Amino acid sequence: MSRQFKEAAIAGIGQTEFSKSSGRSEQQLAAECSLAACQDAGVDPKDIDGMITFTLDNTDDIHLARCLGVENLAYTTRIPGGGAAAVATIYQAMAMVNAGLCENVLIWRAMNERSQYRFGQPISMESAFAPGSGTGSLSWCMPFGAQTPASWESLNAQRYMQKYGVTNEDFGYVSVQQRKYASTNPNAWFYEKPITLEDHQNSKWIIEPVLRMFDCCQESDGGVALLITSLERARDLKQPPVHIVGACQSIPNEVEVISNYYHGGDLADMPEAYATAKRLWAQTGMKPADMDVAMLYDAFTPQIFKQLEAFGFVKPGEASDFVKDGQIDIDGQIPVNTNGGLIAEAYIHGMNSVTEMVRQVRGTAANQVADVQHALISSGMAGAVLARG
Amino acid sequence: MNETAKEPTQLAPILTLESKFFWDAATKEQFVCEKCSDCGQFRFPPRPMCPHCHSVKRDIVELSGKGKVLSWIKPVHPKPIGFDEPPTVGVIETDEGFRIVSNIIDIAYEDITFEMPVEVAFAPTVKNKKVPVFRPLSNENDSLSPVGGEG
Numbered sequence: 001m002s003r004q005f006k007e008a009a010i011a012g013i014g015q016t017e018f019s020k021s022s023g024r025s026e027q028q029l030a031a032e033c034s035l036a037a038c039q040d041a042g043v044d045p046k047d048i049d050g051m052i053t054f055t056l057d058n059t060d061d062i063h064l065a066r067c068l069g070v071e072n073l074a075y076t077t078r079i080p081g082g083g084a085a086a087v088a089t090i091y092q093a094m095a096m097v098n099a100g101l102c103e104n105v106l107i108w109r110a111m112n113e114r115s116q117y118r119f120g121q122p123i124s125m126e127s128a129f130a131p132g133s134g135t136g137s138l139s140w141c142m143p144f145g146a147q148t149p150a151s152w153e154s155l156n157a158q159r160y161m162q163k164y165g166v167t168n169e170d171f172g173y174v175s176v177q178q179r180k181y182a183s184t185n186p187n188a189w190f191y192e193k194p195i196t197l198e199d200h201q202n203s204k205w206i207i208e209p210v211l212r213m214f215d216c217c218q219e220s221d222g223g224v225a226l227l228i229t230s231l232e233r234a235r236d237l238k239q240p241p242v243h244i245v246g247a248c249q250s251i252p253n254e255v256e257v258i259s260n261y262y263h264g265g266d267l268a269d270m271p272e273a274y275a276t277a278k279r280l281w282a283q284t285g286m287k288p289a290d291m292d293v294a295m296l297y298d299a300f301t302p303q304i305f306k307q308l309e310a311f312g313f314v315k316p317g318e319a320s321d322f323v324k325d326g327q328i329d330i331d332g333q334i335p336v337n338t339n340g341g342l343i344a345e346a347y348i349h350g351m352n353s354v355t356e357m358v359r360q361v362r363g364t365a366a367n368q369v370a371d372v373q374h375a376l377i378s379s380g381m382a383g384a385v386l387a388r389g
Numbered sequence: 390m391n392e393t394a395k396e397p398t399q400l401a402p403i404l405t406l407e408s409k410f411f412w413d414a415a416t417k418e419q420f421v422c423e424k425c426s427d428c429g430q431f432r433f434p435p436r437p438m439c440p441h442c443h444s445v446k447r448d449i450v451e452l453s454g455k456g457k458v459l460s461w462i463k464p465v466h467p468k469p470i471g472f473d474e475p476p477t478v479g480v481i482e483t484d485e486g487f488r489i490v491s492n493i494i495d496i497a498y499e500d501i502t503f504e505m506p507v508e509v510a511f512a513p514t515v516k517n518k519k520v521p522v523f524r525p526l527s528n529e530n531d532s533l534s535p536v537g538g539e540g
Contacts (some may be wrong), residue, residue: 121467141490143399143400143403143471143489144399145416145492159460208466
């Protein structure tokens with residue numbers, strides 16, 4: 001294969017059902033969603049030549065290749081940083097296709113993250129802080145009772161609340177909006193289960209004064225996969241191609257995904273999201289106003305505020321009023337997390353947000369935004385712009 | 390010391406080759422940090438190379454133990470391991486200029502304010518270790534109260 005620059009596109013998406021108890025192994029979930037992505041694209045799984053997942057994924061690359069009957073794998077890699085890896089997988093797949101190194105890159109993430117183990121419960125095993133995960137500094141939180149992702153996030157979000165006069169009720173509007181989207185998405189765990197702001201305020205405290213239960217993402221079982229190829233080839237495949245216009249990652253000095261206290265800036269800021277936005281807008285020559293829909297990583301509601309600001313949809317401190325004003329609803333300035341997001345659809349570590357963005361660009365989403373030309377997806381430390389190819 | 394004091398329940402620190410010096414010092418009630426032997430800059434979390442001058446030589450120095458509160462939270466659910474009641478957890482910026490996550494003790498959660506001055510104390514953990522925690526900075530004339538897990 002000659003190494004000529006090629007534009008990249010998402011040609012296929014696949015997923016299992018999203019549940020609280022899948023009843024089968026993570027390896028099987030991985031195989032099922034990967035096969036579904038290949039079938040969606042119309043690509044024979046034996047032709048996969050690149051494979052990408054998260055460092056935190058428990059399934060085995062070679063074992064998955066063996067399940068799928070992959071004939072001659074050229075490239076495998078894994079991305080650190082917890083859920084921040086979600087959009088970085090697209091970035092790396094794009095780079096592999098751009099460089100002419102791979103023709104069919106499979107991305108997958110499979111987890112029994114409710115029935116087999118729980119990210120929301122205190123972790124006290126030293127193995128959780130092993131090198132390679134990109135989250136080693138979390139070990140410095142453990143003796144002090146900050147032992148869950150919700151607590152780590154809140155140490156930053158509480159400063160955001162102080163700085164901009166934001167309350168937990170303000171975060172509640174994000175939760176209500178996403179539950180509204182999920183209520184009309186049959187794939188969502190919270191399908192037909194919208195909530196009111198009062199319901200949000202009545203949900204129990206997880207971390208005072210930042211997060212209540214309904215501010216937090218779910219714990220879910222399920223698998224999600226994508227098939228990335230060249231734009232040129234995608235045009236000859238089964239689905240309308242979704243062009244990866246641009247994608248990037250940004251890890252500024254002293255920044256770490258969620259134990260993000262050691263950079264020199266204000267704790268209220270999310271330096272990696274600002275840096276990702278800067279790099280992405282520079283790379284694509286685009287701006288927030290060019291986007292028709294956005295998927296923003298929502299492990300917790302405050303992250304929506306921070307990313308709306310970092311990507312320039314609003315100025316710092318203005319996200320609360322923007323959300324309260326309905327501007328992330330389907331008819332707002334920028335519809336956000338239209339499947340219900342990780343809070344209301346399922347938590348497959350951000351990858352179900354990518355499949356939703358693909359459906360929005362194809363025009364097949366449950367809550368379809370009218371005439372989507374360009375879509376932004378962010379996992380905080382990585383971002384991408386997708387468009388019809 | 391209170392003779393009926395309970396056995397410590399707070400989790401012991403997670404020791405790595407790079408962090409052991411810090412926690413060993415804390416158990417001896419010393420609050421220390423790595424400082425570059427060549428350019429004199431503090432660094433935290435600990436690491437084997439100075440990011441400013443790339444020296445691998447370091448000194449372990451005792452700090453003032455004073456700092457200020459940047460943020461503070463109360464983890465309620467699920468209940469943190471090692472605590473009977475939800476602790477107050479905060480990000481402290483030390484006077485030496487680096488940040489550390491710790492507990493804030495001897496003050497009601499509601500009474501804490503941004504950039505409130507604090508000073509180090511030491512709380513016992515399981516496995517006979519101690520960890521640095523922070524309490525409101527006392528006036529020099531005040532007598533220091535003994536520090537225990539729940540105060």
